[in-house]
Amino acid sequence: MSEKFSLSIEDLHVSYQLSGSAGKNKIARAVDGVSLQLHPGETLALVGESGSGKTSIANAVMRLLEPTSGKILLDGVDLVPLQGSELRAMRRNFQMIFQDPFESLDPRQRVIETVMEPLEIHGIGENQEQRRDLALAALAQAGLRPAADIGDRFTHQLSGGQRQRVAIASAIILKPSLIIADEPVSMLDVSLRAGILRVMADLRDQLGVSYLFITHDLSLAWMFADRIAVIYLGRIVEEASAVDLIENPMHPYTKALVSVIPVPEAIEGASRTILSGEIPSPSSIPSGCRFHPRCPLFRELGEPEKCLNEDPLLQISAKSESHLVACFFSDPSKGDTQ
Amino acid sequence: MSRKDATLTTHGFKYFLRKLWRDPMGRWGLLILLITSFVAVICPIFFPFDPSKVGVDASSILTGPSQTHWLGSDELGRDVLRQFFSGARISLFVGIMATIISTIVGSGIGVFAGYYMGRLDGFLMRITDFFLVVPALPLMIALGAIFGQNITVIIMVIGFLSWPRTARIVRSQTLSLRQRQFVPRAKSLGSTNLRIIRTHITPHVMPLIVANTILVVAGCILSEATLSFIGLGDPDRISWGTMLHFSFVSGAIGRGAWWYFLPPGFGILFIVLGFTLVGHSFEKITNPRHRGES
Ligand SMILES: Nc1ncnc2c1ncn2[C@@H]1O[C@H](COP(=O)(O)OP(=O)(O)OP(=O)(O)O)[C@@H](O)[C@H]1O
Ligand code: SF4
Numbered sequence: 151m152s153e154k155f156s157l158s159i160e161d162l163h164v165s166y167q168l169s170g171s172a173g174k175n176k177i178a179r180a181v182d183g184v185s186l187q188l189h190p191g192e193t194l195a196l197v198g199e200s201g202s203g204k205t206s207i208a209n210a211v212m213r214l215l216e217p218t219s220g221k222i223l224l225d226g227v228d229l230v231p232l233q234g235s236e237l238r239a240m241r242r243n244f245q246m247i248f249q250d251p252f253e254s255l256d257p258r259q260r261v262i263e264t265v266m267e268p269l270e271i272h273g274i275g276e277n278q279e280q281r282r283d284l285a286l287a288a289l290a291q292a293g294l295r296p297a298a299d300i301g302d303r304f305t306h307q308l309s310g311g312q313r314q315r316v317a318i319a320s321a322i323i324l325k326p327s328l329i330i331a332d333e334p335v336s337m338l339d340v341s342l343r344a345g346i347l348r349v350m351a352d353l354r355d356q357l358g359v360s361y362l363f364i365t366h367d368l369s370l371a372w373m374f375a376d377r378i379a380v381i382y383l384g385r386i387v388e389e390a391s392a393v394d395l396i397e398n399p400m401h402p403y404t405k406a407l408v409s410v411i412p413v414p415e416a417i418e419g420a421s422r423t424i425l426s427g428e429i430p431s432p433s434s435i436p437s438g439c440r441f442h443p444r445c446p447l448f449r450e451l452g453e454p455e456k457c458l459n460e461d462p463l464l465q466i467s468a469k470s471e472s473h474l475v476a477c478f479f480s481d482p483s484k485g486d487t488q
Numbered sequence: 489m490s491r492k493d494a495t496l497t498t499h500g501f502k503y504f505l506r507k508l509w510r511d512p513m514g515r516w517g518l519l520i521l522l523i524t525s526f527v528a529v530i531c532p533i534f535f536p537f538d539p540s541k542v543g544v545d546a547s548s549i550l551t552g553p554s555q556t557h558w559l560g561s562d563e564l565g566r567d568v569l570r571q572f573f574s575g576a577r578i579s580l581f582v583g584i585m586a587t588i589i590s591t592i593v594g595s596g597i598g599v600f601a602g603y604y605m606g607r608l609d610g611f612l613m614r615i616t617d618f619f620l621v622v623p624a625l626p627l628m629i630a631l632g633a634i635f636g637q638n639i640t641v642i643i644m645v646i647g648f649l650s651w652p653r654t655a656r657i658v659r660s661q662t663l664s665l666r667q668r669q670f671v672p673r674a675k676s677l678g679s680t681n682l683r684i685i686r687t688h689i690t691p692h693v694m695p696l697i698v699a700n701t702i703l704v705v706a707g708c709i710l711s712e713a714t715l716s717f718i719g720l721g722d723p724d725r726i727s728w729g730t731m732l733h734f735s736f737v738s739g740a741i742g743r744g745a746w747w748y749f750l751p752p753g754f755g756i757l758f759i760v761l762g763f764t765l766v767g768h769s770f771e772k773i774t775n776p777r778h779r780g781e782s
C-alpha cells in the first residue's frame with residue numbers, strides 16, 4: 151500500500167439471515183460491497199437514508215458483528231481475523247459514539263465511572279486517583295463543566311446532550327485514531343446539536359482523530375466532513391470532497407438529496423427532485439443498477455436496458471480523480487439543468 | 489441526588505428499609521420477621537433446649553402449660569417452649585442456607601443463560617426444566633437412605649430443587665438487558681463478557697434477585713416443614729416441622745395437646761407470611777414498572 155490510511159474498508163459485505171415469517175429464510179444483503187478509505191485526521195461522512203446500511207458498516211468496523219466478507223484495515227492491520235484478547239487490546243484505537251445516548255450509557259453508573267471504564271478495561275493509569283483525573287479532564291474537554299460535579303451524577307440524571315458529551319468523553323479518553331459517530335446528534339434536540347458538533351470538531355483539531363461520521367442529513371455532512379460518501383441500499387453510489395459533492399453532484403440519487411437541502415447555496419434556483427417510492431428491502435435488491443426503480447434519470451432516458459441488466463461500479467468520474475460515481479449516465483453536463 | 493431514582497446500587501440498605509417501612513405490607517412483614525428472628529436467635533440463648541432432658545416418669549408426659557413448663561411438655565416430658573425456640577432457629581437456618589444455594593445457582597445459571605443465549609442457553613434451560621420436575625420426596629428418601637437423615641442433606645435437597653424459578657426470572661431479565669445498547673458499547677470499549685456481566689448486568693438484576701431471594705426463603709422454610717412433618721427431618725435437630733411430626737406420631741394431636749402442635753404450626757405460618765410480605769413489598773419498590781425505570 152502506497153498510501154497510509156487510518157481506516158480502509160475493502161469490499162465489505164454484511165448480510166443478515168432473516169427468519170422469515172412466511173417460512174422462507176431470506177438473506178438481507180445490508181452492506182453489499184463497500185470500500186472506503188479514511189486518511190489520518192480526516193472526517194468522512196457516510197450519508198444515506200434509513201435502512202441503507204450505515205449502522206451495519208459501523209457495527210462491522212467496530213467488530214460488533216461479523217462481516218460476511220471483506221477487510222477492515224485499521225492503521226494497516228486487518229481487524230476481521232482478530233479474536234479474543236488480541237481484538238480487545240486493539241479496541242482502544244477505535245471507538246464509537248452511539249446514536250442514542252439514552253440507551254448507550256448504563257443508567258446505573260455514575261458519569262465518572264462511565265468515563266473511567268475504558269481506562270480500567272485497558273489498565274491505563276496507575277491507580278484510581280490518576281484514572282479519575284484523566285476522566286475529569288476528558289469530561290472538561292467534552293464541554294462538561296464543572297467536571298467533578300457532573301462526574302458524581304448518575305448518567306440517567308443527565309439530559310440527552312450531556313449524555314452524548316459523556317459518550318464523547320469516554321470515546322476520546324483512550325486517544326483512539328478513529329472515532330465512528332453513528333448519527334451522534336439525530337436523537338438530540340435541534341438546539342443542542344451545534345454544541346455537540348462543535349465539541350467533536352474541536353477534538354478533531356486537538357487530537358488529530360479521524361471520524362467516520364454517519365448521518366442521514368446531507369447538510370450536516372456538508373458542514374462537518376471533509377469528504378462525503380453517499381450510500382444507497384448497501385452500496386456507495388458517489389464519493390467526493392464535501393464541497394465538490396454538494397456543488398457538483400453527479401449521481402441522480404445524490405442530486406435528488408442535494409436538491410432538497412434547505413437553502414442550498416449550491417443549487418439555488420434549481421427545482422427540487424422528490425424521489426418517488428421507498429428504499430427497497432436489502433433482501434430483494436433490484437436487478438442491474440439498484441437505484442433504477444427510483445431513478446429520475448433512468449426514466450428520462452427512456453429506461454435504458456443497461457440500467458436494468460448491468461450493475462454500475464463506483465468509478466473515477468470524467469471530471470475529477472477524487473470524485474467517484476456509480477452511474478452509467480452521470481454526465482455532469484446534464485447536472486444542474488434538469 | 490434525587491430521591492425517586494431508587495436503585496440498589498445508588499442507595500444503601502437503610503434506604504430500602506425505610507421504603508419497606510413506609511409500605512404497610514412491608515411494615516407488617518418486617519415486624520413479623522423481627523419477632524421471629526428474636527425468637528430464633530435470642531430466645532434459645534436464654535432458654536436452651538436439651539433434647540436429652542426427658543421427663544422423670546409417665547406423669548410428666550404431655551402435660552399442659554404450667555408454672556414449670558409454660559407451654560407444657562412433649563411426649564418425652566421435655567419443655568415445649570424451649571423446643572419451640574430452638575425449632576425456630578433450625579427452621580430459619582435451614583431456610584436461609586437452602587436459599588443461599590438456590591440463589592447462587594439460580595442467579596448464576598439465569599445470568600449466564602440469558603447473556604450468552606444460543607446453545608449455552610438451550611443447555612442450561614434444559615437442566616433447569618429437569619430440576620423443575622424432580623420430585624423432592626423420592627429424592628429426599630433416597631438421599632436420606634444413603635447419607636442418613638441429617639440437616640445437610642435437607643438443605644442440599646431443598647436448595648438444589650428450588651433454584652429453577654429464580655433462574656428463569658433472572659434469565660428473562662438478563663435477556664432484555666442484553667438488548668440494551670450499553671452492552672455493545674461496553675464490548676466496543678474492549679470489555680470481556682465476564683466484565684460486562686459483572687459491571688453492567690449484575691447491578692441491574694440485583695434488585696430482582698434480592699426480592700426473589702426473600703420470597704425463596706419463605707418457600708424453603710415451607711419445604712423444610714413439609715419434609716420434616718412427613719418424617720424426613722433430622723431427628724437430632726428438631727425444627728418446627730419436626731415438632732409437628734412428633735406431635736402427630738405421638739398422638740398429641742388426637743389427645744388435644746394443643747400446646748404441642750399449635751405453636752410450631754403458627755410459627756411456620758407466621759414466618760412464611762413475614763418473608764412473603766417483605767418479598768412482595770420489596771418487589772413493588774424495585775420493580776421498574778411501578779416507579780419508572782432509571
Ligand atoms: N439484526 C438485523 N437482522 C436483520 N436485518 C437487519 C438487522 N440489522 C439491520 N438489518 C437490515 O439491514 C438494513 C440496513 O440496516 P442499518 O441499520 O445498517 O441501516 P441504517 O442505514 O443504519 O438505517 P437507520 O438510518 O435507520 O439507522 C435494513 O434494511 C435493516 O432492516
Ligand atoms: S445507472 Fe441508470 S438507473 Fe442507475 S443511477 Fe445511473 S441512470 Fe439511474
Ligand SMILES: [Mg+2]
Pocket residue numbers: 204205206332
Ligand atoms: Mg442506523
